[in-house]
Amino acid sequence: MGKLFKLALALFLIGVGVFAIFTAISDEPIWGSINEEEYTYSEFVYDADEFTGFNFDFSNRNFIVRVSEDDQIKVTYYETERENITVTDTGDVLRIKDDIEWVFQLFSGWNSILTDDEIFDVELYLPTSMVYDIDFDSSNGQLTINNMDNIDTLNFSTSNGRVDLIDCSITTINIYTSNGKIVLEDCDSTSLDLDTSNGTIELTRVDVTGAIIMDTSNGRLLLTDVSALSIVGDSSNQRIVAQNIDCDDVRLDTSNGDITLSIYGDKEDFEVYMDTSNGDMVYDGIEVSQERFNTGESKKIHLDTSNGDVEVIFIEE
Amino acid sequence: MKRREFLRNLKTELKKRRDIEVEEVLFYYDELIQDAIDSGETEEIFIANLGSVEDILRRLVDEEEFIISVKKKNDKVVREVLDKTVKIIGYFVYGIVAFTLVVVSFSVFMSGLGVVGLAIFRLITTTPVDSYGYFAILGIALIGLSLLVLGIAVVKWLFNNLTASLLVIFRNINNFFNRKGK
CATH class of the missing domain: 1.10.287 (Helix Hairpins)
Structure with missing residues (x-):
């Protein structure tokens, strides 16, 4: 082995040793620039009708929206001296922006992902007496909303966070996450636009009076007991499974995965187009080579994959 | 001795010497054997005539010109014959x-x-x-x-x-x- 290789190995071993020993005995927060002890709790309380919307922009924080029990808006979070959190509470929209110098963000993005610690949570308590709009932005944080039925528009954007909407009624939902999973359970809405690059989109018992648009590159699309005016689902590299769907216009596309759709209705009422380059096509339990069925019918099903099987099953209503 | 065995033995011995460029020598002898086979000679007999691996090593160490001629031949092979x-x-x-x-x-x-x-x-x-x-x-x-x-x-x-x-x-x-x- 060359001298340089030996030198590199020696430096690496010494470095790992020194780092491991002194990290263990030091109180220095190596993996995060911000020490947990430096966090201080902040809380703001407002009347229910003081705002109609909330615009929060935090780096590396999780958002949790809860029902307020005292009919007042409450916002809670933890902050440090190293952060500059600006609260603008004039006007109809409560704006909170977290400016943290990039140097303090080194390694600290992992905090919100790796720990469940509440210091990385931003909590918003909303009264049920009013309807609100929510517009949240986070770099690595998650969004969790449970049991809310008074949100009009929800816009959420994050790079690496998961999104959970459970038992919610929200008029318009727009969610974008690069690497997070999007889960909706027992929700209803008029419009749903979900976009993730590498996460799975999972909808269970979801009713949408308008359109559902879903886009993921490397995640699965899993729909169970979903009703909508139209459904458009696009995945590049994963399978799509849509079960017990109630919809008159379904369009599901993937490049590398199976597509399975079970839909309520008479098969004679649906114009069906199925296409796959490398796989089998099954039309209501029968393997077929024909791509089009019932051309001209008003209800539409379009299932397209390049490398996978395509199956459509019709369920009697 | 077959070519593969001969080259394997030669490589093992050459690796013990830091002052010899292993691949130059292996390439030289590999080409030498291939030339002999191409001109109709029997592989085993030709290898036997090359001498023992120890002889070759000795020659490489003692004769400075030998290694120079090895390199020159390799260059020529790469340039013209290969x-x-x-x-x-x-x-x-x-x-x-x-x-x-x-x-x-x-x-x-x-x-x-x-x-x-x-x-x-x-x-x-x-x-x-x-x-x-x-x-x-x-x-x-x-x-x-x-x-x-x-x-x-x-x-x-x-x-x-x-x-x-x-x-x-x-x-x-x-x-x-x-x-x-x-």
Whole structure:
């Protein structure tokens, strides 16, 4: 082995040793620039009708929206001296922006992902007496909303966070996450636009009076007991499974995965187009080579994959 | 003794000597044997006539001119005798391997530079809470430094072994074609 290789190995071993020993005995927060002890709790309380919307922009924080029990808006979070959190509470929209110098963000993005610690949570308590709009932005944080039925528009954007909407009624939902999973359970809405690059989109018992648009590159699309005016689902590299769907216009596309759709209705009422380059096509339990069925019918099903099987099953209503 | 066995024994003995360029010698004898086979000689008899591996080693150490003539012959073989297809494939394979190694080592080097930079920056911008913190950051800097040195080491190794690597690739491709030809 060359001298340089030996030198590199020696430096690496010494470095790992020194780092491991002194990290263990030091109180220095190596993996995060911000020490947990430096966090201080902040809380703001407002009347229910003081705002109609909330615009929060935090780096590396999780958002949790809860029902307020005292009919007042409450916002809670933890902050440090190293952060500059600006609260603008004039006007109809409560704006909170977290400016943290990039140097303090080194390694600290992992905090919100790796720990469940509440210091990385931003909590918003909303009264049920009013309807609100929510517009949240986070770099690595998650969004969790449970049991809310008074949100009009929800816009959420994050790079690496998961999104959970459970038992919610929200008029318009727009969610974008690069690497997070999007889960909706027992929700209803008029419009749903979900976009993730590498996460799975999972909808269970979801009713949408308008359109559902879903886009993921490397995640699965899993729909169970979903009703909508139209459904458009696009995945590049994963399978799509849509079960017990109630919809008159379904369009599901993937490049590398199976597509399975079970839909309520008479098969004679649906114009069906199925296409796959490398796989089998099954039309209501029968393997077929024909791509089009019932051309001209008003209800539409379009299932397209390049490398996978395509199956459509019709369920009697 | 068959060619493969002879070359394997020769390689084993050559590797014990740091002052001999192993691949140059292996390429030379491999070509020598191939020439003999091509001109109708019997492989085993020709190898027996080459002398023992110990004799060859002795010659390589004692006769300075011998190793020079080995290198000259190798250059000539690569330049004039080696099949064009073998050369093209050889240079192509070497190009891909070299490119990959350079890219990887550059990434490792830059990562190391980044880690060292971060450690220094951290020390400049924040004061560790205790003296052990300085050492913990020093540990990170050393890990970064090791990556930096590793990146340089790979590139240096690549350029130092340019000829030897090419000869290994040429020899293997040549043998592959010879086997297919049979």
